[in-house]
Amino acid sequence: MPKKQISIDTNLIHAGEKPDKETGAIAPVLVRTKTYRQQFGKPSKWQYSRGQNPTRSILEEKLAALEGGGKATVYGSGLAAETMFFMTLRPGDNVVVPEEVYGGTQRLLSKVLGNFGITFTTSNFKTEKSITSAINGKTKCLFVESLTNPSLNAIDLSLVRDVSQKSGVPYIADMTFTPPNATRAYEYGAEAVIHSVSKYIAGHNDVIGGAVATRNEKLDTELKFLQRAVGAILSPDECYRAIQGSKTLSVRWEAMSKNAKKVAEYLSGNKKMKRTLYPGLESHPTHEIAKRQIKNGFGAVVSFEIAPEYVNSLRQFVKEVQRKGIITYGESLASPETLIAYPSTMSHGSLTEQEREKLGISRTFFRLSVGLESPEDVIVELERGLKRLE
Numbered sequence: 247m248p249k250k251q252i253s254i255d256t257n258l259i260h261a262g263e264k265p266d267k268e269t270g271a272i273a274p275v276l277v278r279t280k281t282y283r284q285q286f287g288k289p290s291k292w293q294y295s296r297g298q299n300p301t302r303s304i305l306e307e308k309l310a311a312l313e314g315g316g317k318a319t320v321y322g323s324g325l326a327a328e329t330m331f332f333m334t335l336r337p338g339d340n341v342v343v344p345e346e347v348y349g350g351t352q353r354l355l356s357k358v359l360g361n362f363g364i365t366f367t368t369s370n371f372k373t374e375k376s377i378t379s380a381i382n383g384k385t386k387c388l389f390v391e392s393l394t395n396p397s398l399n400a401i402d403l404s405l406v407r408d409v410s411q412k413s414g415v416p417y418i419a420d421m422t423f424t425p426p427n428a429t430r431a432y433e434y435g436a437e438a439v440i441h442s443v444s445k446y447i448a449g450h451n452d453v454i455g456g457a458v459a460t461r462n463e464k465l466d467t468e469l470k471f472l473q474r475a476v477g478a479i480l481s482p483d484e485c486y487r488a489i490q491g492s493k494t495l496s497v498r499w500e501a502m503s504k505n506a507k508k509v510a511e512y513l514s515g516n517k518k519m520k521r522t523l524y525p526g527l528e529s530h531p532t533h534e535i536a537k538r539q540i541k542n543g544f545g546a547v548v549s550f551e552i553a554p555e556y557v558n559s560l561r562q563f564v565k566e567v568q569r570k571g572i573i574t575y576g577e578s579l580a581s582p583e584t585l586i587a588y589p590s591t592m593s594h595g596s597l598t599e600q601e602r603e604k605l606g607i608s609r610t611f612f613r614l615s616v617g618l619e620s621p622e623d624v625i626v627e628l629e630r631g632l633k634r635l636e
């Protein structure tokens with residue numbers, strides 16, 4: 247029986263793409279032009295690459311198809327994508343965000359958008375009451391993030407959908423940590439989806455980009471206008487790499503998830519750990535929600551907190567885990583290379599120490615993005631590093 251809908255794996259390869267008309271070339275076209283020849287007196291689809299670019303269109307069509315329909319627009323980074331979405335709001339409007347929201351989102355709201363009259367309130371998004379009590383008369387949207395960064399809490403999107411429907415306040419989901427092959431937020435009623443394309447989607451440590459996908463045509467039209475009017479676009483070269491990188495999204499996700507689970511199991515059994523956070527472990531506080539909501543694994547990221555008595559030997563730990571060049575101390579996630587990050591000075595460095603403490607990001611808290619190396623090799627590196635903690 248033919249299936250009604252093309253599967254996400256097929257869309258990853260083909261959506262938005264056609265062999266080149268003239269040569270039959272299969273790789274996507276990389277159109278580096280700034281401007282286009284036009285015909286006097288006739289409207290032209292292609293005018294100037296800030297407004298439209300064929301390589302960008304391929305990526306946008308692909309991302310829209312992956313989410314399950316609608317449209318998508320791409321920007322120079324995940325934060326640029328968030329900014330463009332927030333620019334559809336007006337002074338006085340309010341946004342509800344998770345208490346544990348990506349540090350860059352918190353910084354954008356508190357230190358930039360606040361200057362333009364946009365306010366935000368926070369909720370832990372665990373209960374209907376916690377969400378409704380954060381909503382006020384000016385609230386225009388709920389902005390959730392799942393999994394959260396860095397504690398990897400799965401926000402229950404069915405709960406958010408129910409509250410959103412009851413209150414009439416739409417919700418937007420930053421799904422950077424669970425891309426569409428793992429969770430499709432539209433299936434849970436999201437109005438729009440945001441991605442840092444820099445992470446799982448492009449997937450190779452060589453792109454910074456962001457996207458907003460939506461099935462709301464009015465919102466998409468506003469975003470397309472902002473893309474041209476503000477100019478925070480993604481260059482054709484970055485779009486090309488993101489298109490090519492995205493084709494292996496599902497296989498990377500599944501392989502990284504398997505590797506990360508092995509590493510998480512190893513860490514959780516180590517006596518020097520205070521706690522290991524991986525949504526695929528039964529011990530994770532939101533494991534049950536994650537199990538319902540996330541498909542084909544739980545992703546590459548494992549966070550862990552070393553017991554506080556080792557706080558003075560973290561430098562040796564970080565040096566030692568990098569000794570063979572398999573693990574690298576650096577920001578970001580979801581690349582083939584295993585990265586170890588320190589949220590206190592990296593992703594959540596813009597928060598105050600108290601704000602971090604409230605979120606459980608202590609001085610011994612690390613975030614590991616397990617890559618595509620052999621997980622056994624990664625474990626050997628971690629073990630050597632952990633032995634240096636004294």
Ligand SMILES: Cc1ncc(COP(=O)(O)O)c(C=O)c1O
Nearest residue numbers: 323324325348395422442444455
């Ligand atoms: C959940 C989340 N959203 C947005 C961003 C911002 O993306 P970018 O670094 O592409 O600006 C990040 C970056 O780490 C993130 O983790």
